[in-house]
Amino acid sequence: MKINYPKNLPLVKMPKEAEFAIFFIKEELKSRALTNGFNKMGFDGSICISDFSDFIFSIIGIDNNKSDEFYEWYLGQLDIFCKDVDLFKGETLSKQAFDFYIHLLIEKRGLGERR
Numbered sequence: 001m002k003i004n005y006p007k008n009l010p011l012v013k014m015p016k017e018a019e020f021a022i023f024f025i026k027e028e029l030k031s032r033a034l035t036n037g038f039n040k041m042g043f044d045g046s047i048c049i050s051d052f053s054d055f056i057f058s059i060i061g062i063d064n065n066k067s068d069e070f071y072e073w074y075l076g077q078l079d080i081f082c083k084d085v086d087l088f089k090g091e092t093l094s095k096q097a098f099d100f101y102i103h104l105l106i107e108k109r110g111l112g113e114r115r
Contacts, residue, residue, distance in 0.1 A: 017059055018101065020059055021056055021059040021060055021101055021104075022094075022097050022098055022101050023097075024052040024055055024056050024059070025052075025056060025097040025100050025101055025104075026093055026094070026097040027050060027052060028050060028051075028052050028053070028056070028078060029078065029081060029082045029085050029093060029096055029097055029100070030085070030087060030093065031048055031049060031050040032078045032079065032082040033082040033085045033087055034048045034087070035048045035049055036079070036082065053071065053074055056104070060101075060104055060105065060108055061108065062104070062108050062111065063111075070111070073107075074104075077100065077103065078100075081096045081099065081100045081103075082096070084096055
């Protein structure tokens with residue numbers, strides 16, 4: 001027997017903080033994908049740049065004393081995750097935002113162990 005679950009309803013309840021962080025990660029990915037698209041076409045996409053990193057880091061619980069290396073890593077990861085984002089299909093954006101959120105949580109755990 002095959003069960004068809006509604007695609008618009010989540011199967012698990014997420015904490016509000018996680019939903020909030022994922023929302024801002026989505027916005028970062030959209031901005032980055034749009035900027036990269038403009039740059040590929042030869043236009044200046046700098047007007048589309050948003051930076052919610054400090055906000056995202058505070059929601060996740062990453063220290064405000066983050067290094068420049070960590071911020072560069074974060075920007076590099078944004079580029080990696082936005083490569084698979086299709087701005088016309090919301091599913092890819094949501095999946096990439098959730099995966100990036102999990103990736104940040106793993107990195108946060110690694111930061112705590114290195115200290």
